[in-house]
Amino acid sequence: MTARTGDLSPPTVPEAGVAALDVRGVTHAFGARKALDDVSLDVPAGSFTALLGPNGAGKTTLFSLITRLYDNRSGAIHVLGFDVRRQPAAALSRLGVVFQARTLDLELSVLDNLLYHATLHGVGFRAGRRRAMELLAQDGLADRARDRVRNLSGGQMRRVEIVRALMHRPRLLLLDEPTVGLDIASRAALVAQVRGLVASEGIGVLWATHIIEEIAPGDRVVVLHRGRVRANGTYEGMLAQTGGEDLSAAFLRLVDDTGEAAA
Template identity: 50%
Template sequence: MTALAVEALGFAYGARRALDELTFELAPGRFGALLGPNGAGKSTLIALLTRLYDLQQGDIRIFGHSLRHAPRLALRQLGVVFQQSTLDLDLSVQQNLAYHAALHGMPRREAQARIEEELLRQDLGERRHDKVRTLNGGHRRRVEIARALLHQPRLLLLDEASAGLDPASRLALGRHVRNLCREQGLCVLWTTHLLDEVEPSDDLLILHHGQRVAWGKAGQLGDDLAISFARLTGDEALGRGHVREALRANLDPQARRSGFSREHPTEEPQA
């Protein structure tokens, strides 16, 4: 069964189209990276996936349940970690999790069992009684992941989850989430604008001006993701001094013949 199916999704803010006929699928247990420059449509997609915005065109299916026709069943499969933290800093780790479980209507005994399981899985057992404000950024993100997984969703959305973390914490968080995919069969959609957060084995979707410009295994795009990304989006801010020449001389021709799908490629920048 497909974990996430986005079907001909379209959305507009008045006359401006934020998403245009977007279609892609993710399988259970896969880590999917959603990459794009500012204004690509990433935030709009997350808002539609979480029903912060109503669907205008197309549909979203989460483990077979239509977000348009069966939203409760679809959202029951979904856990979310937003870019901005929503933890209560003056409550302990355990109190934050217990409060979230109560909002989901979980019986106390079941909630406590799930909290214990997630504290163990996120390696937070020794921090359960610590106030959240005493935790570093990486541990706060782990608390948010634990909270998002309390109701046992099968699809986890992380929207710019590494924002504000130092490089070591970002690396550790990415490794941790990929382990959840491998060991727990969790499907993850991870939105980012940072190229170093994408690994070759990830499923990679690149958005530009609301359109899918590439979709497939990240490793099939070539050895230098920055160059390929710049070529597909025209975003020279990634390389400034070297991207323009690299686009001409160093883009791996083998990548063009790979199985990676590139829709609507942009022209190479002119000198």
């Protein structure tokens, strides 16, 4: 899906078998320190995939490579089959992102933040406004469209950031620690919102977190620790692989650098 100027066409359904995200053999270093070491993972279309790892695991570095904030000089990253290095415009037009740091303009209204994003993606004013109000209504925020962002709660700001990421109808949504700083109720609502998008729109989601409670049976899980992938599969498969009675126990065994699980 590539939005045409002044238009918001219905999203293109990915070809059968094409992953929303495919990362293969990516290594990235800052000087002598490897932030990522031969990382490979995939996010199938229409799936909720959790990227689970402690702070400093390399999650934000990986997101920066996928979004082209950093240049991947090794391996390959494909979004809906498009190489982010060789076909950046096609790849990034199919991608929506919610970064860990808040990026809304606090002095602008909710609607103006959304329209600015739409303009950057070549969407005309009328189509952008229609899409913004549609998404805000779906999320119960239509009555806040004219409010300055600084007057919203933290949870509402996050919801607006997700709405903004969806403005151009992406087929892959990246969220980097999106619940940081939110209370328990806001966190649960945000997770439910994103899971609803997977179910209703069939988008692929990569949800980076260090909070195990945000992951549920049936999810795909990638465990990243010290820049390396320690597990990549289903929630249930991870329990079977480690013999853990729950995800917390499985995770601790996978990141135990003193045992074979970390080898």
